[in-house]
Amino acid sequence: MKQNETLTTHISLILNGLLLQGLTTAVIAPGSRSTPLALALAQLAHEQRIELFVDVDERSAAFFALGIAKKINKPVLLICTSGTAAANFYPAICEAKISQVPLLIMTTDRPPELTKVAAPQALDQDHFFGNQVKSFFELPLPETNHDSQNYTNYIVQKSFQIAQNQPAGPVHLNQPFRKPLMPDLPIKLDHNQQKYTSFSSQTTLSSNLIKKVHTNLSNKRGIILAGPNQNALSNIAMLEWAKKSGWPILADPLSQLRGISSPNIITCYDSLLKTNSDKLIALMPEIIIRTGQTFVAASLASFLKKSQATIYSLDEENALNDYTKTTTFSLETSAEDFFNQIPPVNPLTEWLKEWSVIEKVYTSINKINSTDTLNELEVVRAIASTGSKKLNLFVSNSMPIRDIDSVLQPLNAFRIFCNRGANGIDGIVSTALGVSTKSAENLLLIGDLAFFHDMNGLMMAKKYRLKIKIIVINNNGGGIFSFLPQAGSSNFEEVFGTPLDIDIEQVAQLYHAHYSLAETVTSLKKYLCTPAHSLEIIEVRTDRKDNVALRQELINQFASHIQTTKES
DSSP: OOHHHHHHHHHHHHHHHHHHHTOOEEEEOOOSTTHHHHHHHHHHHHTTSSEEEEOSOHHHHHHHHHHHHHHHOSOEEEEEOSGGGGGGGHHHHHHHHHHTOOEEEEEEEOOGGGSSSOOTTOOOOTTTTGGGSSEEEEOOOOOSOHHHHHHHHHHHHHHHHHHHSSSOOEEEEEEEOOSOOOOOSSOOOOTTOOOOOOOOOOOOOOHHHHHHHHHHHTTSOEEEEEOSOOOHHHHHHHHHHHHHHTOOEEEOGGGTOTTOOOTTEEOOHHHHHHHTOTHHHHTOOSEEEEESSOOSOHHHHHHHHHOOSEEEEEOTTOOOOOTTOOOSEEEOSOHHHHHHHSOOOOOOTTHHHHHHHHHHHHHHHHHHTOOSBOOHHHHHHHHHHHOOTTOEEEEOTTHHHHHHHHHOOOSSOOEEEOOTTTOOSTTHHHHHHHHHTTOSOEEEEEEHHHHHHTGGGHHHHHHHTOOEEEEEEEOSSOGGGGGSGGGGOTTHIIIIIOOOOOOHHHHHHHTTOEEEEOOBHHHHHHHHHSOOSSEEEEEEEOOHHHHHHHHHHHHHHHHHHHHTOOOO
8 A cells, every 4th residue: 555545544544533423623723744634624624524723823723722612512623733833732731621621632743763853843742741631642653554543543532532521621642644744635434434432420429428418418507609610400400409408509600600590699709708797707608519610709719718617529520629628528429410319408597598688789789880981890790781691701811700700690691601720811812712613692801911912813713704792901901910919019010010002903903803992881782782793892991090999899888788788
């Protein structure tokens, strides 16, 4: 068999194996060494067997793939050439690992005889991403040997399964190729290729454990801390259990519970904990059940450390997901299995009511503070009042996600995304654009520094005509640092404030985006209520110093109101 025929058989084996496992989407950062895979994927895309995106910037490509995987909750294939190309994938892979997003990374490589001998564009790509991936596999060079082909088929299919199995995450395949790199096209997929099947099982709690936990939860003041989560079934089970048991659910904005109409859903906890009100004493729980990933609110970490409650952490993957180190009992079970198997407890008379009263007070404060003067908190309130159930809201790290956590009380339950694994501001634009490929109604809330950090990611919106609105909070610098002790430093603006004086309108012109400047709440709501037909950038100009006072005033008003509140 000729070398290019062997190459063609090899890449057909790889791609068919992934298709058998359910691969639907691939992202390529183009380069010479990845030529065989790129050409084959282009063919499959033209045949509508797969959706293919091409991004010339590897860092943007990786975050773009991350966004798609977040939305569809299944592995996306991410491919690059050899050399430093793979290094640019690293930030997105770190995010995928911590936030448990399935990615299948395939780096292409020089053959063994050209590695570690100073050949051009050659790095040691063995275990290149270290422990930031779930698994690493070195695929063999294309061969006619049946054992080698069977191994390749097995590894690529198992890699897809490993990426998808809980805890989901990135898996790295390194594929060396020798020249020539041109396959015989079109490739042909073998319909008789062996498929490997993986099964996941439900966690069944023992009858003794169920009885013990139920006894421990009974007749106790309990709360559920619902952290970031994308599993709708677990939320259904949790909410049903909480309703029957009379327990409040403190719902992180990424829990996907906000906007659900229920007296059990509590959103005011961050502001409440910052008030240091005497009311907190009456709201102290005896039992806490933690679900999901790490909370956005740092105030909850302090609350857990000070709490005397017995804390149950539902940790299906035994991932040690508790940096506060306050867990009393860690249960290797999902929230869905736990709340479906542990019987509800008898509700305590007034317990949920006490929390609901405080939530209503906060809701009224949120409305009282709503004016037509536009500021960063009013941006969140505008999103809350206009977002439909179909909205996919992506929120940047730094101040935007904190403001969402503090004041978002949406009229509708829409999906909220954020890169809260490693919490970086890199790749936010690209990740949001990845999410937008799979939905029609998309919104990104981002600050000016994070926007600048991933500005070149906007090219994908232009190239693929993606429909998304981007609200850029332009306070000309790093707003979050104004809340930290270094804000009083004489060198603050130089090393922390870092004003860049970005002309957002010119950026919009560069990427053929529609630009608007929102100067009032009314104008912002008007822009938000108009369907996006392409890339739209809405600039909101704010002042960093005013925003510090604004947030403190909200907490002060809340503290004042709850001190005089009586249960009704």
